[in-house]
Amino acid sequence: MSDSKNKKGWSRRKFLVRSAVGTGVVLGTAYLTRPVQKRSLAQIANTIEPPYQGFTNDPTIWFEILADNSVLLYSPKVEMGQGIFTSLAQMAADELEVDIKRIKVLHAPSASGNMDFFSTGGSTSISSLWVPLRELGATMRQMIMEETARIWNIPSDQLTVSDGIISDGSRTITYGEVVAQTTEWKIPKTPKLKDISKYKYIGQPIPRVDLEDKVMGAPIFGMDATMPDMVFGAVVRPDTIGATLDHIDLGGVADMPGVIQIVQEPDFVGVVATSRMEAELAKEAIKVTWKAERNWQLSDIQEMVRVGKGTAVTVQKKGSPKRILDNEDDVLQSEYTSPAGAHAQLEPNGALAFVEEDRATIYMSTQVVRLSREEIAQRLGLKSKQVNIIPTFLGGGFGRRLYTPNAIQAAVLSKAVGKPVKCFFNRKEEFQNDLFRPPTHHIMRGKLDKQGNILAIEHHLSSGDVTYGSPLLPKAITSFVGSDAGAWRGGMIQYHGIPNHRAISWHVKLPFATNYWRSLGLLANTFAIESFMDELAEKAGKDPVQFRLAHIQDDKAGKRLKAVIERAALEANYSNEVMKGRAMGFAASTDVNTPCAQVAEVSMENGMIKVEKVTCVMDPGISVNPDQIRAQCEGSIIMGLSASLYEQMTVVDGQLQPTIYGPYRMALMRDTPKEINVVLLQNDDKPGAVGEPPLGPVGAAIANAIYRLTGTRARDMPIAMV
Amino acid sequence: MNIELTVNGISNQIDVNENTPLLWVVRDMLNLKGTKFGCGKAACGACTLHIDGEAVRSCSYPVKNAIGKEVTTIEGLSSEGQIHPVQQAWIEEIVPQCGYCQPGFMMTTAALLEKIPNPTDADIDANITNVCRCGTYYRMRKAIHRAALLKQQNT
Numbered sequence: 001m002s003d004s005k006n007k008k009g010w011s012r013r014k015f016l017v018r019s020a021v022g023t024g025v026v027l028g029t030a031y032l033t034r035p036v037q038k039r040s041l042a043q044i045a046n047t048i049e050p051p052y053q054g055f056t057n058d059p060t061i062w063f064e065i066l067a068d069n070s071v072l073l074y075s076p077k078v079e080m081g082q083g084i085f086t087s088l089a090q091m092a093a094d095e096l097e098v099d100i101k102r103i104k105v106l107h108a109p110s111a112s113g114n115m116d117f118f119s120t121g122g123s124t125s126i127s128s129l130w131v132p133l134r135e136l137g138a139t140m141r142q143m144i145m146e147e148t149a150r151i152w153n154i155p156s157d158q159l160t161v162s163d164g165i166i167s168d169g170s171r172t173i174t175y176g177e178v179v180a181q182t183t184e185w186k187i188p189k190t191p192k193l194k195d196i197s198k199y200k201y202i203g204q205p206i207p208r209v210d211l212e213d214k215v216m217g218a219p220i221f222g223m224d225a226t227m228p229d230m231v232f233g234a235v236v237r238p239d240t241i242g243a244t245l246d247h248i249d250l251g252g253v254a255d256m257p258g259v260i261q262i263v264q265e266p267d268f269v270g271v272v273a274t275s276r277m278e279a280e281l282a283k284e285a286i287k288v289t290w291k292a293e294r295n296w297q298l299s300d301i302q303e304m305v306r307v308g309k310g311t312a313v314t315v316q317k318k319g320s321p322k323r324i325l326d327n328e329d330d331v332l333q334s335e336y337t338s339p340a341g342a343h344a345q346l347e348p349n350g351a352l353a354f355v356e357e358d359r360a361t362i363y364m365s366t367q368v369v370r371l372s373r374e375e376i377a378q379r380l381g382l383k384s385k386q387v388n389i390i391p392t393f394l395g396g397g398f399g400r401r402l403y404t405p406n407a408i409q410a411a412v413l414s415k416a417v418g419k420p421v422k423c424f425f426n427r428k429e430e431f432q433n434d435l436f437r438p439p440t441h442h443i444m445r446g447k448l449d450k451q452g453n454i455l456a457i458e459h460h461l462s463s464g465d466v467t468y469g470s471p472l473l474p475k476a477i478t479s480f481v482g483s484d485a486g487a488w489r490g491g492m493i494q495y496h497g498i499p500n501h502r503a504i505s506w507h508v509k510l511p512f513a514t515n516y517w518r519s520l521g522l523l524a525n526t527f528a529i530e531s532f533m534d535e536l537a538e539k540a541g542k543d544p545v546q547f548r549l550a551h552i553q554d555d556k557a558g559k560r561l562k563a564v565i566e567r568a569a570l571e572a573n574y575s576n577e578v579m580k581g582r583a584m585g586f587a588a589s590t591d592v593n594t595p596c597a598q599v600a601e602v603s604m605e606n607g608m609i610k611v612e613k614v615t616c617v618m619d620p621g622i623s624v625n626p627d628q629i630r631a632q633c634e635g636s637i638i639m640g641l642s643a644s645l646y647e648q649m650t651v652v653d654g655q656l657q658p659t660i661y662g663p664y665r666m667a668l669m670r671d672t673p674k675e676i677n678v679v680l681l682q683n684d685d686k687p688g689a690v691g692e693p694p695l696g697p698v699g700a701a702i703a704n705a706i707y708r709l710t711g712t713r714a715r716d717m718p719i720a721m722v
Numbered sequence: 723m724n725i726e727l728t729v730n731g732i733s734n735q736i737d738v739n740e741n742t743p744l745l746w747v748v749r750d751m752l753n754l755k756g757t758k759f760g761c762g763k764a765a766c767g768a769c770t771l772h773i774d775g776e777a778v779r780s781c782s783y784p785v786k787n788a789i790g791k792e793v794t795t796i797e798g799l800s801s802e803g804q805i806h807p808v809q810q811a812w813i814e815e816i817v818p819q820c821g822y823c824q825p826g827f828m829m830t831t832a833a834l835l836e837k838i839p840n841p842t843d844a845d846i847d848a849n850i851t852n853v854c855r856c857g858t859y860y861r862m863r864k865a866i867h868r869a870a871l872l873k874q875q876n877t
């Protein structure tokens with residue numbers, strides 16, 4: 001790595017080939033300047049692992065070393081349950097040379113300067129920080145060593161370090177003591193990273209660093225934040241799709257108990273009161289009539305989301321699939337659907353905002369610190385720097401907090417009353433104002449050759465927005481890619497050994513917002529493709545596992561995929577027979593380069609499907625924390641099972657429903673498989689995506705098992721009753 | 723109105739509308755944030771605490787009904803110097819992910835173990851009906867069995 005001097009005279013090296021600040025988007029300039037066709041661009045986007053988008057050249061904004069020799073690690077990525085704080089501590093501890101118990105990971109406030117310019121999402125927190133964070137740790141260690149050498153006036157290569165204590169053989173000094181004596185830091189060349197076999201923490205199932213706080217009930221979430229003199233806000237929100245405010249009657253509301261002020265803005269009406277209950281009651285008392293152009297019903301939505309409607313883009317193509325499938329006899333065709341799904345994360349959206357004359361302080365659960373900062377600054381007429389977003393632990397993310405403009409309302413209310421205002425959604429608002437997983441419709445077509453191998457296959461997908469319309473991505477990017485990269489995530493044919501294959505993405509604009517839901521299109525797309533693979537295998541009279549293996553190419557991705565498939569079949573003792581009332585189903589997918597195969601075992605109980613066991617084999621490359629990767633697999637399997645079997649948002653007379661847990665049926669304890677067996681392979685030399693890939697195969701594996709058990713092919717999610 | 727409310731063994735005098743859900747009194751007036759708001763309609767269990775040892779969904783329980791009773795929240799589940807077996811088991815099984823639902827589950831479990839010291843899987847399925855979006859149920863089941871064991875060893 002080359003050195004260059006910056007203005008302060010520090011030697012400032014690059015930690016990353018591309019530090020990416022300022023480009024700020026997933027698909028960087030490297031791809032945009034190339035005159036590529038949209039199709040190949042789409043293929044690139046499908047496997048891209050975006051680099052970290054923030055500052056990685058100054059360890060002092062990442063670490064703070066305290067007098068007691070403990071280390072604070074300010075994370076620009078947020079902890080939403082995925083366990084990254086633990087992995088980050090592991091990576092830092094190993095290169096910093098301190099006991100992991102000395103490291104405390106905190107969310108970096110935006111004002112600290114250590115801010116992710118993009119988001120926490122896409123399963124890339126660990127993979128994108130794998131190199132930069134270890135380099136930052138190693139550099140910080142080197143900085144302290146060199147300061148010690150200066151203090152003691154001896155060459156730094158005569159020093160050794162262990163657990164944050166530096167020694168020259170006769171005397172010792174702690175990191176904390178060195179830091180206390182240092183006023184200006186020189187940033188040295190990035191030291192060579194340790195050999196991976198030398199790591200003490202990386203690779204170990206270290207218990208979560210936030211475990212105790214979460215078990216003892218510590219106040220760590222956005223909704224737990226408090227400030228002196230805090231009051232409560234509530235905002236009137238429409239409960240009808242496409243509704244705009246027609247008439248508002250505030251009569252008597254201002255005199256209700258606890259009400260401090262009613263705030264009317266061009267785009268919303270809110271009320272501030274001394275307690276949450278009073279704010280909610282006052283909001284309910286505001287009589288609002290809404291006007292909606294149309295009285296939407298579920299059937300209207302279902303009619304819109306059909307292959308053949310809207311605009312289409314071919315996102316993958318090899319050979320002449322269309323010619324074969326249009327002209328040959330005996331083409332197998334199947335259709336699949338999935339409904340709109342809610343995030344249903346337990347902590348509602350909201351924020352605690354305190355707006356003063358020249359600054360704003362915002363505590364909130366968000367996956368998009370920077371976007372929230374910019375939106376609030378713009379609305380309040382402040383500079384970005386005057387807005388400090390203090391991220392808290394998230395009571396669930398799942399993509400729901402990749403757009404959190406609700407914090408603007410808390411800020412506006414705070415400005416109006418001159419006090420800190422806490423303003424959170426209630427559960428009905430949370431359900432009706434979600435940014436849903438879009439409903440989908442899929443048509444699969446396939447043709448076998450004489451030997452029973454697939455000659456041609458195609459996947460048509462119709463979906464509402466995922467990345468389209470997202471404020472997170474500049475419009476230029478989405479329109480340049482030409483299709484909604486989120487919708488077809490997992491929608492390409494991964495069996496590259498099939499000589500003729502293609503995937504076509506149809507896009508429709510729905511009347512309600514749809515957006516990122518953990519793993520985006522992966523669950524529904526895999527449901528369609530992997531169910532169809534079983535249908536084709538049956539038609540060919542072949543074993544579904546061997547059938548899959550026969551169509552995978554022997555490149556690196558193909559080998560990794562084959563390895564998880566083979567191992568899953570072995571681990572689960574996969575069989576096509578129904579034994580003791582149980583049947584197995586197989587499915588596999590690759591997401592952000594992480595392949596995952598699963599076997600579901602199902603039985604019937606009183607006419608309802610019961611998933612007894614799931615075997616999950618995944619290859620995330622290097623497992624920084626195998627225990628938390630397992631936890632992500634277990635959680636993904638349960639979330640995917642829940643979405644596949646039970647969950648469904650519907651539309652009744654213009655209202656999105658249901659609006660409460662229970663009626664919005666989700667998997668509970670009783671629905672959880674009694675056995676979940678997770679096996680991790682490592683056929684890559686770096687950590688890969690973890691938080692979403694294991695969601696892929698669940699639905700299809702269950703559907704394939706149900707077919708074997710009952711003879712009925714489930715083609716529409718949710719599939720609880722067939 | 724002015725009421726007296728005993729929470730985690732401490733008696734508090736508070737001035738509050740008597741119909742306020744106990745959840746908000748505990749969270750916003752007594753500043754005990756471990757008890758969570760999830761739905762406000764007794765549908766998720768995030769707000770579960772104990773009233774005289776019974777698991778109660780405090781979002782749907784007016785504060786006036788708690789007068790003269792013992793309220794225990796997650797902050798008061800362990801006694802001084804002695805971690806509660808449920809919390810111990812939760813740590814040993816590394817249950818939480820986002821963690822938001824967890825206090826409600828632990829409080830529900832602690833009350834269950836008082837009634838059924840050694841619950842079967844069927845008992846767990848029937849009695850643990852809280853919602854966890856992160857899908858930690860699999861580890862929770864293990865933790866519940868482990869807590870039952872720890873509790874028997876302690877006594």
Ligand code: FES
Pocket residue numbers: 758759760761762763764765766767768769770779780781782
């Ligand atoms: S918040 Fe009380 S049950 Fe959901």
Ligand code: FES
Pocket residue numbers: 081346395396818819820821822823824853854855856857858
């Ligand atoms: S741990 Fe996140 S909701 Fe249960």
